[in-house]
Amino acid sequence: MKKKLFIDGMWVEAESFSDLYSPYSGDKIAEIPQASNEQIDAAIDAAHKNRKTMAKLTALERSSILENLVQLLKDNKRTVAEIISKESAKPLKFSLGEVQRTIETYKFAAEEAKRLHGEMVPMEAAENGSNRLGYTMREPLGVIAAITPFNFPLNLVAHKVGPAIAAGNTIILKPASQTPLSAYYLAELLEEAGLPKGCLNVVTGSGKVVGDRLVSSDKVDMVTFTGSPEVGKNIQRKAELKKVSLELGSNAGLIIDKDTDLDKIVPKCVTGSFSNQGQVCISIQRIYIHESLYETFIQKFKKETEALVIGDPLNENTDISSLISVQDTERAKNWIDEAEKEGSKIITGGKLNNSVLLPTILTDTYPDLKVSCQEVFAPVVSVNSIQNVQEGIEQINNSRYGLQAGIFTKDIQTAFQASRELEVGGVMINDIPTYRVDQMPYGGVKESGNAREGLKYAVEEMTEMKLVVWNNND
Numbered sequence: 508m509k510k511k512l513f514i515d516g517m518w519v520e521a522e523s524f525s526d527l528y529s530p531y532s533g534d535k536i537a538e539i540p541q542a543s544n545e546q547i548d549a550a551i552d553a554a555h556k557n558r559k560t561m562a563k564l565t566a567l568e569r570s571s572i573l574e575n576l577v578q579l580l581k582d583n584k585r586t587v588a589e590i591i592s593k594e595s596a597k598p599l600k601f602s603l604g605e606v607q608r609t610i611e612t613y614k615f616a617a618e619e620a621k622r623l624h625g626e627m628v629p630m631e632a633a634e635n636g637s638n639r640l641g642y643t644m645r646e647p648l649g650v651i652a653a654i655t656p657f658n659f660p661l662n663l664v665a666h667k668v669g670p671a672i673a674a675g676n677t678i679i680l681k682p683a684s685q686t687p688l689s690a691y692y693l694a695e696l697l698e699e700a701g702l703p704k705g706c707l708n709v710v711t712g713s714g715k716v717v718g719d720r721l722v723s724s725d726k727v728d729m730v731t732f733t734g735s736p737e738v739g740k741n742i743q744r745k746a747e748l749k750k751v752s753l754e755l756g757s758n759a760g761l762i763i764d765k766d767t768d769l770d771k772i773v774p775k776c777v778t779g780s781f782s783n784q785g786q787v788c789i790s791i792q793r794i795y796i797h798e799s800l801y802e803t804f805i806q807k808f809k810k811e812t813e814a815l816v817i818g819d820p821l822n823e824n825t826d827i828s829s830l831i832s833v834q835d836t837e838r839a840k841n842w843i844d845e846a847e848k849e850g851s852k853i854i855t856g857g858k859l860n861n862s863v864l865l866p867t868i869l870t871d872t873y874p875d876l877k878v879s880c881q882e883v884f885a886p887v888v889s890v891n892s893i894q895n896v897q898e899g900i901e902q903i904n905n906s907r908y909g910l911q912a913g914i915f916t917k918d919i920q921t922a923f924q925a926s927r928e929l930e931v932g933g934v935m936i937n938d939i940p941t942y943r944v945d946q947m948p949y950g951g952v953k954e955s956g957n958a959r960e961g962l963k964y965a966v967e968e969m970t971e972m973k974l975v976v977w978n979n980n981d
C-alpha cells in the first residue's frame with residue numbers, strides 16, 4: 508500500500524518510495540514516501556505560515572481538539588495497536604498498552620492546554636519599582652520540528668505533538684523510518700479531530716536527509732528529538748542557537764538491597780528487562796544485588812524469564828518477538844558473545860530462536876564490556892552481586908548515561924542516600940527504573956539528554972516567557 512506525505516493539510520504524492528518490511532515476518536507491509544527537499548521545505552513553509560492560526564486558537568479550542576483526538580484513539584484502539592505491532596514487531600499486548608498510555612498522554616495535554624499561565628512579579632519590591640505592575644505570560648514558540656524513534660512510535664510522538672498543540676505551536680513530524688504508519692494514522696485522526704490545516708505536517712524519508720533539513724531551517728524555532736545519543740549530539744551541533752530538547756539513551760541500573768522480598772520483585776525485573784524486547788530507553792540493563800540474595804535471585808529470575816512466550820507480535824500471548832532489524836539482532840548477539848569470551852556467564856538465552864533473540868541473563872560482567880557500558884537496546888540484562896548499596900550506587904554512576912535508576916530497600920536511610928547520590932534524572936524507590944507514567948517529569952542527565960518531557964514540563968520547553976511591565980507613574 509503506497510502512503511502519501513501530509514503537507515499543509517493535504518495528502519501529497521512523492522516521487523520516490525522505500526519499501527517497509529515487517530521486522531518479524533519479513534513481509535512487505537507498505538511503500539513509504541521519501542520526501543524531496545522541495546517537499547520538506549513545503550512542510551516547513553506550511554508550519555511557518557500557519558503558526559499564527561495556531562497561536563490564535565483559544566485554550567478551550569486547543570484543548571477540545573486534543574479531547575477529540577482522545578476519543579478517536581479510544582474508538583480505534585485495536586486498529587492503532589495492530590499498526591504498531593506490524594511496523595515494529597511490538598507484541599500486541601504491549602502495543603495495546605502503548606495506545607492506552609497514549610490516550611492518557613493526550614488527555615493530560617488537553618488539560619495542560621487550559622493551564623498555560625504566567626505569574627505576577629512584585630515590581631515594587633525593588634527601589635526603582637514603585638507604581639509598576641509586572642507579570643509574565645507564556646507564548647508559543649512557533650514551529651516545532653519533532654524527530655522521533657521507533658520504540659514507542661505512538662506515545663513518544665504524543666509526547667511532542669500533544670504539548671506542541673497544547674502550547675499553540677505548529678509541527679513538522681519526522682517519524683522513524685521503520686515506524687511511519689502510526690504517524691500517518693495519527694495525522695488522519697488529528698484531521699478528523701479538527702486541527703486546522705497545515706498545523707501538523709508529516710514527512711518521511713531518511714533521518715539524515717529530512718532531519719538535517721529540518722534542523723538547519725531558519726523557519727523552525729525548536730527541535731524536539733528522542734533517539735540515540737549519537738544522532739542527538741549531531742542535531743545539537745547543527746541546530747546552532749535554536750532551542751533543542753534531547754531525550755536520549757541509557758543503560759539503566761537497579762539496586763536490590765538485602766531483605767528484599769524476591770517473589771514480589773522478580774516479575775517486575777522480568778518486565779523491566781524484557782518488555783518490547785528490551786527496546787525501551789529505561790529498560791533494566793544492569794542489576795546490582797546484595798550478595799546474600801544473589802543465588803536465589805538468579806534461580807527465580809531465570810525461571811520466570813524462561814516462561815516468556817516467544818513468537819509472532821500479532822499473537823495476543825506473545826511476550827517476546829523480533830528486534831527492530833536483523834542488524835540490531837546481530838549487534839546484540841555479538842555483544843553477548845564478546846561478554847562470554849571475556850568470562851561472563853550466560854544464565855539463559857544468548858541465542859536465536861528463528862529471528863528472535865531469546866531473553867538473555869548474564870552474570871560476571873565487568874564495567875568495560877559493551878553489554879555494561881553501552882546501551883544494549885535488546886533483551887539482555889546483567890546481574891552482579893554487591894556487598895552493600897554504596898557499591899551499587901557507584902556502579903550505576905559509572906556510566907556515560909543517567910536517565911532513571913531504581914532501588915529496592917526496606918531501609919529508609921539507604922533509600923534517602925540513594926535518592927541523593929544517584930546521578931540520574933529520576934530515582935524510583937522500591938520500583939524498577941523502567942517505571943514511568945506520562946505526566947511525570949522525564950528526562951536524563953549526562954548523555955541521556957538535556958530536557959524534561961511529561962506534559963507540563965514539555966509545554967514549558969515549548970513556550971517562551973514574556974514579561975509585561977506597566978508603568979503607572981505620572
Ligand code: NAP
Binds near residue numbers: 681684719736788956
Ligand atoms: P535513532 O537512530 O537515533 O533515530 C531517531 C530518529 O532520528 C529517527 O526518526 C531517525 O530517522 C532520525 N535520524 C537519524 N539520523 C538523523 C540525523 N542525522 N539528523 C536528524 N535525525 C536523524 O534512534 P532509534 O534507533 O529510532 O531509537 C532508539 C534510541 O532512542 C535509543 O538510544 C533509545 O534509548 C532512545 N530513546 C530515548 C527515549 C527517552 O525518552 N530518553 C525514549 C525512547 C527511545 P531514521 O529512522 O530515518 O533513521
